[in-house]
Amino acid sequence: MQARIVGALRGARWLGDGWRLYRAAPLGWLALVFAYWLLVTVVSLVPYAGLAAAAVMVPALSVGFMAAARAAERGSRVELGLLFDGFRQAPAPQLALGVAYLLCLAAVIAASGLVDGGALARMLVTGGGPDTGDIESGGLGAAAATAALLYAPVMMMFWFAPPLAAWHGAPPAKALFFSAAAFLMNWRAFVTYGAACLAATFVLSGAMLLCAAALRVPPMALVTPVLIVLLPLLFASFYASYRDVFGPERGDAA
Numbered sequence: 199m200q201a202r203i204v205g206a207l208r209g210a211r212w213l214g215d216g217w218r219l220y221r222a223a224p225l226g227w228l229a230l231v232f233a234y235w236l237l238v239t240v241v242s243l244v245p246y247a248g249l250a251a252a253a254v255m256v257p258a259l260s261v262g263f264m265a266a267a268r269a270a271e272r273g274s275r276v277e278l279g280l281l282f283d284g285f286r287q288a289p290a291p292q293l294a295l296g297v298a299y300l301l302c303l304a305a306v307i308a309a310s311g312l313v314d315g316g317a318l319a320r321m322l323v324t325g326g327g328p329d330t331g332d333i334e335s336g337g338l339g340a341a342a343a344t345a346a347l348l349y350a351p352v353m354m355m356f357w358f359a360p361p362l363a364a365w366h367g368a369p370p371a372k373a374l375f376f377s378a379a380a381f382l383m384n385w386r387a388f389v390t391y392g393a394a395c396l397a398a399t400f401v402l403s404g405a406m407l408l409c410a411a412a413l414r415v416p417p418m419a420l421v422t423p424v425l426i427v428l429l430p431l432l433f434a435s436f437y438a439s440y441r442d443v444f445g446p447e448r449g450d451a452a
Contacts, residue, residue, distance in 0.1 A: 199366045201380035204442050209387030210394045212442070216435030219270040220427075226276025227430035230266055233281055234259060249323065253303055254296030257360040258284030260436070261292065264361050267437030284364055291363040294370040295356070302352045306345050314341035354381040361440055380443050391439065395432075402428065 220227050241255065242248045261284030266276045284292050307319045318341040358377035362368040368376065381388060406424055410417040 199362065199368060199376065199444065201376065201383055201443050202445065203383050204387050206386035206390050208442060209384070209389065209391035209439070212387075212391050212435045212438040213394045213398060213431070215438035216267075216431045216433070219267050219434035219437065220430045222270040222273075223266075223276035224430075226270075226278075227266065227434075228426060229278050230263065230276065230281050231426060231429050233278055234263075237281075250300055253300040254293065256299055257295040257356065257363075258282075258289070258292040260284070260433075261287070261360045261364045263430075263433035264437045264440065267434045270434070271437075271441075284360060287364040288367070291368075291370050291373070292360065295359055295363060295373065298370065298374065299352075299356055302355075306348045306352065309348055310341040310345040313344050314338050318342060318345065351378070354378040357381055357436070358440055358444065362444070366444070384443060387439075391435070 237259075238252050238255070242252045244251065259281065262281035265280045265283035269276050269280060307322060310318045317338050355374040355378045358380055359368075359370070359373040362373040362376055363370060366373075402424055406421075407417055
C-alpha cells in the first residue's frame with residue numbers, strides 16, 4: 199500500500215472520470231442512491247441513537263459506492279448489493295472507522311457551538327431552520343465557517359480510509375494516517391478537483407435556475423433531481439481519486 203503523487207491537472211479529471219463511470223450504468227447508480235437515502239433516513243428516525251448510527255454507517259456505505267464505481271470501470275453490473283460491500287469486507291475495521299467518524303463529527307459540532315451558542319448544532323440534529331436572531335447576529339455563519347475549517351482534516355483522514363481498510367487490509371488507525379498523508383501529498387490535485395467541483399456546481403445552479411424559470415416552478419423543486427445526478431457523479435469521482443493515488447487493490451493485477 200503505497201500512495202502515488204499525481205499531477206495537479208489530474209485532479210480536474212476525476213470529475214470527468216466520475217461522469218464516465220456514472221454513464222456506464224446510470225440506472226444502477228440511481229438505485230444505489232435511492233437505497234442509500236432510504237436506509238440513512240430510516241436509521242436516522244430511530245429515537246436517540248438514530249443519527250449516531252447513521253454516522254457510524256458512513257464509512258462502510260462509502261465502500262459500497264467505491265465498489266459500484268469499480269464494477270462500472272470493469273464493465274460489470276452495478277447492482278444494489280454492492281452498496282453493502284463495506285459490511286461484507288472487514289466489517290470490524292469499518293465499524294471502528296464509523297465510530298471514529300462519529301466522534302470527529304461530534305467534536306466539530308461541539309466546537310461550532312462555542313461560536314454560536316449551539317444554533318448550528320441544533321439545526322443539524324433536529325433538521326430545523328435557523329432562527330431570525332441567529333441569522334441577524336451573524337453567529338450562524340461564523341459557526342458554519344468554523345465547522346468547515348475543522349472538518350477539513352476529518353475529510354482528509356476519511357477520504358481514502360474506508361477502501362484502504364476494506365481492500366488493502368489496513369488497520370483503522372493506519373488507514374486514517376495513510377489517507378491523510380496521501381491527501382496532503384496530492385494537495386495540488388485536490389485543489390484542482392475542488393475547483394472543478396465548484397465550477398460544476400455553478401453550472402448546475404445556473405441551469406437549474408433557467409429550467410425553473412422556463413417551467414415556472416420554484417428552484418427548490420429541482421434540487422432533488424439535481425442531487426440524484428450529482429451524488430453518483432461525486433461518489434464515482436472519489437473512486438477515480440483512489441484509483442490514481444493507490445492503484446490496484448490487494449490481490450488485483452497491477
